[in-house]
Amino acid sequence: MPKRDPGFSTLAVHAGAAPDPTTGARATPIYQTTSFVFQDSDHAAALFGLQQFGNIYTRIMNPTQAVLEERVAALEGGTAALAVASGHAAQMLVFHTIMQPGDNFIAAKRLYGGSINQFGHAFKNFDWHVRWADVFDPQTFEAQIDERTKGIFIESLANPNGTFVDIAAIAEVARRHDLPLIVDNTMASPYLVRPLEHGADIVIHSLTKFLGGHGNSMGGIIVDGGTFDWSQSGKYPMLSEPRPEYAGIVLHQAFGNFAFAIAARVLGLRDLGPAISPFNAFMIITGIETLPLRMQKHCDNAAAVAEWLKGEEKVGWVSYAGLADDPNNALQKRYSPKGAGSVFTFGLKGGYEAGKTLVENLKLFSHLANIGDTRSLVIHPASTTHRQLSEEQQTAAGAGPDVVRLSIGIEDAADIIADLRQALAKVN
Numbered sequence: 001m002p003k004r005d006p007g008f009s010t011l012a013v014h015a016g017a018a019p020d021p022t023t024g025a026r027a028t029p030i031y032q033t034t035s036f037v038f039q040d041s042d043h044a045a046a047l048f049g050l051q052q053f054g055n056i057y058t059r060i061m062n063p064t065q066a067v068l069e070e071r072v073a074a075l076e077g078g079t080a081a082l083a084v085a086s087g088h089a090a091q092m093l094v095f096h097t098i099m100q101p102g103d104n105f106i107a108a109k110r111l112y113g114g115s116i117n118q119f120g121h122a123f124k125n126f127d128w129h130v131r132w133a134d135v136f137d138p139q140t141f142e143a144q145i146d147e148r149t150k151g152i153f154i155e156s157l158a159n160p161n162g163t164f165v166d167i168a169a170i171a172e173v174a175r176r177h178d179l180p181l182i183v184d185n186t187m188a189s190p191y192l193v194r195p196l197e198h199g200a201d202i203v204i205h206s207l208t209k210f211l212g213g214h215g216n217s218m219g220g221i222i223v224d225g226g227t228f229d230w231s232q233s234g235k236y237p238m239l240s241e242p243r244p245e246y247a248g249i250v251l252h253q254a255f256g257n258f259a260f261a262i263a264a265r266v267l268g269l270r271d272l273g274p275a276i277s278p279f280n281a282f283m284i285i286t287g288i289e290t291l292p293l294r295m296q297k298h299c300d301n302a303a304a305v306a307e308w309l310k311g312e313e314k315v316g317w318v319s320y321a322g323l324a325d326d327p328n329n330a331l332q333k334r335y336s337p338k339g340a341g342s343v344f345t346f347g348l349k350g351g352y353e354a355g356k357t358l359v360e361n362l363k364l365f366s367h368l369a370n371i372g373d374t375r376s377l378v379i380h381p382a383s384t385t386h387r388q389l390s391e392e393q394q395t396a397a398g399a400g401p402d403v404v405r406l407s408i409g410i411e412d413a414a415d416i417i418a419d420l421r422q423a424l425a426k427v428n
């Protein structure tokens with residue numbers, strides 16, 4: 001009988017996990033320990049020297065984290081993964097592995113606001129420089145590449161409007177210039193989009209959002225696609241040159257198609273320290289088991305809400321890729337046929353005051369700055385996250401005075417719509 005490859009839902013429940021060999025525990029235990037006993041001195045030496053894999057200290061590796069890593073690597077189709085404390089920690093470790101002071105990378109302008117801050121401000125302190133490009137014009141990426149460029153960064157389903165990106169078109173630019181393509185797949189999750197299948201080399205996630213899925217635990221992850229040749233150009237010395245801290249090992253030579261995940265762990269996580277707690281890793285593993293069910297419900301609910309909003313008198317526009325007449329609908333159908341995600345924006349004809357009134361009168365929706373919770377969430381960016389910007393800056397960022405952003409949860413669609421209807425009735 002030919003061997004069957006398990007499907008996505010089976011992997012979401014089982015990948016990386018097995019009953020605990022000593023206790024028989026069926027759910028993955030929370031290995032709430034900082035450190036692990038060595039068998040003897042030779043064993044300890046082999047672990048420290050990277051000659052043998054094994055647990056030493058939870059900042060570097062832990063059995064609960066290992067299950068999370070194997071599971072997400074399987075769902076994304078990667079060779080290995082590294083789980084860390086947050087999505088931002090994942091981004092920091094990716095760039096720490098490829099950048100030297102004075103280097104640059106090209107990033108899409110349409111990104112999560114926190115990533116725009118991290119790249120544009122915090123990274124400057126390391127002398128790492130971001131160059132912004134328009135994700136709908138791959139030429140704007142290509143035009144800014146020079147000999148100090150080390151990578152390209154995009155979101156598969158981009159903030160703030162929930163727009164699908166032509167990953168393959170950007171991957172072609174990356175390939176032409178021998179650069180790794182790094183894709184933030186947080187908003188889509190691997191249930192909707194698997195960027196490695198479209199030419200990405202590294203995928204990152206904020207596990208805090210749809211993968212954990214319940215708005216209760218912070219986490220981030222780096223998935224190594226195993227596709228990039230880190231030795232060819234000599235531009236990635238962390239991977240292609242002997243490492244003095246590991247007796248001269250060349251990581252790409254020693255670890256081949258999962259060398260990036262190893263480097264991010266033993267040179268990045270080990271020395272910079274943003275480890276995920278075993279408890280959060282456990283919570284996120286549990287969340288992932290229902291990812292396919294939740295994600296489909298998120299998408300179906302969001303489609304129903306967007307369709308309803310479009311017919312409302314007080315609503316000026318709705319930006320949801322799943323609507324048949326949306327300019328992004330063709331890319332959605334090509335990259336994410338199962339659904340268009342659950343985060344989108346719409347505009348109120350009544351502008352700033354209308355946005356504030358709507359948010360203040362919603363009851364089922366929670367007014368907060370997050371996405372990807374089981375609960376429906378709302379934010380009026382102009383009066384909250386983007387209030388320090390001028391009106392022109394707000395509009396350029398897709399956060400004009402009339403814009404409301406929703407992250408649709410997995411409640412009953414009829415209840416979500418009823419809540420919006422009663423709040424909208426109070427808006428002028």
Ligand SMILES: *Cc1c(COP(=O)(O)O)cnc(C)c1O
Pocket residue numbers: 086087088089112114115155159184186187205206207208209218219220371
């Ligand atoms: C939230 C988020 C991040 C940052 O993740 P944290 O877990 O909050 O550090 C990065 N990218 C996207 C798309 C996000 O939504």
